Amino acid sequence: MEARTIVITSGKGGVGKTTATASIGAALAIEGNRVVVIDMDIGLRNLDVVLGLENRIVFNVVDLANERCKVSQAAIRDRRIENLFLIPASQSDNKDVLTTASVERMVALLKKEFDYIIIDSPAGIERGFENSIAAADESIVICTPDVSSIRDADRVIGLLYANSITPKIIVNRIVPQMVASGDMLSHEDILDVLSVELAGLVPMDEQVVISTNTGMPLVMQNGSLAGMAFRRIAKRLNGEKDIPVKVPEYKTGMWNRISKRFSKKK
Amino acid sequence: MFNHMLQKITGRSKSSGNTAKKRLQFALVYDKLEINDSTLTSLQNDIVEVISKYFEIDTEGIQLELQRDNDVSALVFNTPIINIKRGVV
Numbered sequence: 485m486e487a488r489t490i491v492i493t494s495g496k497g498g499v500g501k502t503t504a505t506a507s508i509g510a511a512l513a514i515e516g517n518r519v520v521v522i523d524m525d526i527g528l529r530n531l532d533v534v535l536g537l538e539n540r541i542v543f544n545v546v547d548l549a550n551e552r553c554k555v556s557q558a559a560i561r562d563r564r565i566e567n568l569f570l571i572p573a574s575q576s577d578n579k580d581v582l583t584t585a586s587v588e589r590m591v592a593l594l595k596k597e598f599d600y601i602i603i604d605s606p607a608g609i610e611r612g613f614e615n616s617i618a619a620a621d622e623s624i625v626i627c628t629p630d631v632s633s634i635r636d637a638d639r640v641i642g643l644l645y646a647n648s649i650t651p652k653i654i655v656n657r658i659v660p661q662m663v664a665s666g667d668m669l670s671h672e673d674i675l676d677v678l679s680v681e682l683a684g685l686v687p688m689d690e691q692v693v694i695s696t697n698t699g700m701p702l703v704m705q706n707g708s709l710a711g712m713a714f715r716r717i718a719k720r721l722n723g724e725k726d727i728p729v730k731v732p733e734y735k736t737g738m739w740n741r742i743s744k745r746f747s748k749k750k
Numbered sequence: 751m752f753n754h755m756l757q758k759i760t761g762r763s764k765s766s767g768n769t770a771k772k773r774l775q776f777a778l779v780y781d782k783l784e785i786n787d788s789t790l791t792s793l794q795n796d797i798v799e800v801i802s803k804y805f806e807i808d809t810e811g812i813q814l815e816l817q818r819d820n821d822v823s824a825l826v827f828n829t830p831i832i833n834i835k836r837g838v839v
């Protein structure tokens with residue numbers, strides 16, 4: 485199989501890019517793929533703590549891109565999930581230390597050893613973004629159901645198209661009861677506005693905080709709604725058929741059922 | 751939830767989600783029409799170059815702007831003409 489390079493990006497920061505990268509990477513590895521996740525947010529390293537691998541860093545992505553070490557030295561193997569590897573960001577450099585050429589060269593090297601290369605891009609559309617998408621074949625844009633994050637997502641989607649990369653979108657942190665009451669944009673609204681293919685829908689989930697606290701990947705937390713959503717997204721990415729996009733639902737009590745029926749009649 | 755029902759009963763049902771969608775659609779259209787000064791300047795230079803083949807114009811009096819209304823947007827170019835160049839092309 486030809487290796488696939490997928491960049492995870494967003495316009496606005498803090499919408500869950502790193503969590504999504506860690507979760508999709510881990511889920512793809514659980515599906516039996518050899519996966520490397522790369523933290524491209526130079527100077528603001530984060531993916532390592534989310535994956536609980538912060539104590540094992542020796543070399544980083546800048547070392548590898550600038551040919552100061554081998555792939556086997558830079559890629560940290562996850563001990564809980566077989567076939568999951570992390571290449572951490574450098575914490576001491578700034579974003580100008582990498583060039584698109586050096587990133588392309590590095591990814592070509594990684595393609596020989598992995599099935600999936602998942603790149604966690606920094607927020608925004610500066611130099612770091614350019615480097616992150618330089619070698620990507622596919623991209624997933626993360627947004628939350630709020631106006632500012634969707635507007636910024638639109639800008640990034642435009643830039644991805646301009647670079648001949650067709651983006652898909654994940655709507656993160658959906659609160660089903662607010663969507664039901666009309667106080668949160670539904671995913672249909674968002675797709676209406678953005679006209680882009682949907683990769684998946686992820687509900688708001690307290691387990692995300694707990695997972696980040698402990699460094700235990702979300703997809704390994706039993707009963708995590710967000711974790712399960714990312715597992716489905718990864719399966720779809722992996723080409724599995726019959727995994728429809730699941731719309732997050734509110735577990736209905738009596739009041740909600742009455743209220744729901746009520747609002748439908750309107 | 752009870753509040754929500756009350757709202758429905760009293761007919762004060764203004765969902766903020768709908769407001770968000772309308773504001774977003776407007777913002778995105780607006781964003782796409784934004785043009786930066788250097789693009790506008792080079793556009794103006796190109797237009798002047800083409801027009802100058804046929805007209806003698808007063809380059810001091812040129813106005814180029816993007817006008818936006820709720821429904822339509824227009825690029826408006828205004829220039830004083832000093833003379834028509836005869837016998838070109």
